[in-house]
Amino acid sequence: MDKLQQNFIRVRKLLDITFFRILFFVLLGIALYGGLFSNVKPEKMDISLFSVAEKTIRSPGTVEDKKSTEKKREEAADQVQDVYTLKKEYTQNRVDLITSIFNAASEVNDEVKESGKKQDASSADHLTEVSIEDKVSMLKGKLTSTVTKDLSNLVFTALVQSGKDELSIAKDLTVTAINNVMTKRIPSDEVENAKKRVEEELRYSTLNDNLRSASIELGRYAVIQNEFYDPAATEELRQQASESVEPVKILQGQIIVEEGELINQEIFRQLKLVGLLNNEKAYKPFIGLAVLIVIFITALYYYFYQMKLLPEKRQTFLLLFGIIFIMTIALMKIMSLLQVYNYSWIGYLFPATMAGLLLKILIDEKLAILSSIIFSICGSILFNEGVTGTLNFSEGIYILFSALAGILFLSNQNHRSKILQAGLFAAFINLMTILALLFLPNGQFSSVEYGYFFIAALVSGIGSAVLTIGFLPFFEASFSILSTMRLIELSNPNHPLLRKILMEAPGTYHHSVMVANLAESACEAIGANGLLARVGSYYHDIGKTRRPNFFIENQLHRENPHDRLTPEKSANIIIAHVLDGAAILKKDHMPKEIIEIAEQHHGTSLLKFFYHKAMQNNAEVREEDFRYPGPKAQSKESAVVGIADSVEAAVRSLNNPTPELIEDLVRKIVSDRLQDGQLNECDLTLKEIETVSHTLCETLKGIFHSRIEYPEFTKKVVKQA
Incomplete structure (x- = not known):
């Protein structure tokens, strides 16, 4: 294991270099591309x-069949009938024409009468009568050559021979008949029929025979075609019919x-x-896969880039994530190969919750959720056997829901014993998800097949929990990761080292519990790891178990052994508890963070009591001999535990701690640490130091609050009579 850890350390150091970090993500993308390549490769038939x-x-x-679409559009356009437009103005034009002919005849008759009156007035001897032929000529002179040419002389003769009233009646009848006929559509092949309808209307009029014949001829002459083919409107309708045809598509799965x-x-x-x-030359699926993987890798790179952690810890998380990622994809790929046996439920056996649980416990919940989304998409590609298209959406949804179920269940449940419960919860969600996915499309399965699906869901959930429990110790030990679950386990009072402190140094144990309460509240106030500070506080003075009676909290009114020792020797014994504590913790293979808190909680501070005592006996005492070996606090948690340790011991020494005394003492201790440079190597800001001081004061005031003095009750003896 030590050799494996050394290899991890070497790789982690390489990841500190930007080039190798980018190369790591590139290799991760290449591995993912290789795993998914065969599942997007088009099937060659x-x-x-x-x-x-x-x-x-x-x-x-789904592909559009353009040839079939075009054929259907042509058929739709061919089914559109020609559009014919009714020219309504033609009716009025023809009515006006016939009216003008009748009016012209009336004008001729009026002119002839006027001419006759003038002749009577001038001389009766020279009276000449206007002949019918002259009247016809006069009438024709008032009309166009086309009209005179198209109509027979019988029409003109009948008109000029008729009186004014007769012409008026004939005009009205003729115009009415023309209107009745031409308000309807008259195509080219119906003109003759329309003429006959006019003729029928006028045939039974009360007009004299000549005038009736003239009216009939004028009516027939007036009726013409009023419906004409409209190429523009026809083309527009055909275009609309063509565009209304939906594209013909060959649907996915058809x-x-x-x-x-x-x-x-x-x-x-x-x-x-x-x-x-x-399709051996098809390249689009491979380009699509490459783009998808670039999106995945970019998202992951950005996530790790913006993580606000120490570089060493970030690179450790990066290497750990890479191993879990490749391991999950490899397991998914191996299980996908079993699809050749045509088991539709094989993909649901995949332990979808495992990676999410590991990443949630070891690294971060956000990364676990992001990875679960990526794994669900990869799973939909890998388990696509027997489905049309590249993506098996049912499998992707199943993996996503299963992973999220485990992650969300552990959000507030950080005990290792809860992992199995998370697996059972994920198994329940798996059952519900499969039930939904099978029932939504109204799938028809036998009871045996339903049984296989449900067993696969249970195995997936429980198997994820078992694998997570199995892999956790390996990852924690190999990467020296102190997970939240590990911290909670170490805080158990039944832990052998904590029982050792309780049994051998009970005063130190109580002191450590008090320091733990102070340090946790202060760390949480500044956004540091409060749980780490609490657990580190439990173990920070374990070195005192080597010589518990030399520390005042364990003497219990006994004689102080330091009274018989020189200041130098007493200082060495006190200082040794830091080194002894680190040695005990290392021997018990405690996490590095806990060991560092034990080593750094005093930093290189000075044992002022024994130093001043030695100065009274010997003026040439070296200050370095009365300082702790260090190192100084390297993290916020170590610095806060050190401050809380000093503050708790100092306040405990007060006979009557008031809020004012507590606040003055806390600020004096923090100020001394700052001036002594004990906080120079950690990343605590002045604002955070002020927050720590305020939080410690408030917590201590709650612990050492004033109490009510209860009066003594005297017992009175009641004498019985």
Whole structure:
């Protein structure tokens, strides 16, 4: 184990260098790419045209069939009928034309009458009558050549021979008939029928025969085609019909060819379209996988980059994470290879909670959640056998829920004994998740298959807990990691070393408990590890068990042995408890952080009592001989434990500790430590030191608060009569 730790230390030192740290993440990405490569590689199918399919083939993804889409759009456009537009203005134009003809006839008759009146007034001898032919000529002169050419002379003759009232009636009847017919659509092939309808309307009018015939001819002449083909509107409708057609898609999971079916040209085209033919040169899945892994690695690199930890601890966590990450992916890959046996439940056996529990306990809850998301996506790729597409979403959801269940269960449960409970809780969540995933798509499974799924869920949850318990000691010992669970175990009063302090130095034990309370509250106030400070306080004076009677808290009104010793020897005995404590802790293989607190809680401070006593006897005493060997406090926890140790001992020595005395004493001790340089090597800020001082004062005031003096009750003897 020592050799393994040395190798880890060498690798950890390399990770301090930015180049090797980046290289570490690159290698992590390459390993992940290698594990997932075969699961995204497109399946190569040896299929030829007009051969018989050996198995049912489904589409691996959703693809638009552009050829079928275009064909359907053409069919939709062809089904659109031609658009014909009704020209309503044609009706008014033709009515106006016929009206103008009748008006022109009336004007001719009026002009002839006016001319006759003038002749009567001038001379009756020269009276000449206007002939019908002249009237017709006059009428034609008022009309266009087209009208005069299209209409027969019988029409003009009948009009000029009719009176004003007759013309008015004929005009109204003719216009009405034209309106009735031309308000309806008249295509080119219905013009003659429309003319006949006008003729039928006018045939039974009360007009005289000549005028009726003229009206009929004028009506037929007026009726023309008023419905015409509209190419623009037709094209617009065809375009709309074409665009309304939804794209034809070959959906993911859609059966392209059934087993035993002949592969015709259409099926062959579809197989080629979805990428199942000639896919040995497919590169998109590999690019997609590379991009996905780059996202994963970038997220992980950023997470470790922004971790506010000492470089040594951050690199330790990085190396530990890399091992757990590779181990999890490797286990997932091995289990995915068992899918060749067509067991649909094999992926649910994977201990999905294990990695999350290990990372939560050993490193950090946020990293555990981030890693669980990554593992769930990787699992959906690795366990994709028997599903269409690259991702098995059911497996991914299962892994994510299982991992989160274990992580969240341990959020406030840090005892090692709770790991098994977390596994059982994860197994319950696994059962619920599988139940949901099987029932949502209305899956049809036999009772035996349901049994396999549920057993896999239980094995996954409980197996995760068992593996976590098995791996934890290895990682804690190999990486010298002091986890929260380990700290809680060390704080157990039944721990052999704590029982040793209690039995051999009870005063020191009580002092250590008091220091633990002070140090924990102060560390939590500044954001340091309060639990580490508490546990470190329990063991910081274990060296006093070598010579418990030489420390005042254990003398219990006995004679002080220092009264018989020289100051130099007494100082050596007191100083030795630091070295003895470190030796005892190292022998018992205690965590490095606990040993460091025991070594550093006095730093290189001066034993003032014995130093001044020696100065009274010998003026040439060296100050260095009365200082602790150190080192000075290197962490916030060590510094706070040292301050709390001095403060507790000093306040205990007060006969009547008042809040004012306590505050003055605490600030004097902290000031002395600052001036003596005992806090120079830790990262405590002045603001944090002030917070520590205030917290210690408040805690001590609560411990040494004033109490009510209860009066004595005298017993009175009641004499019986």
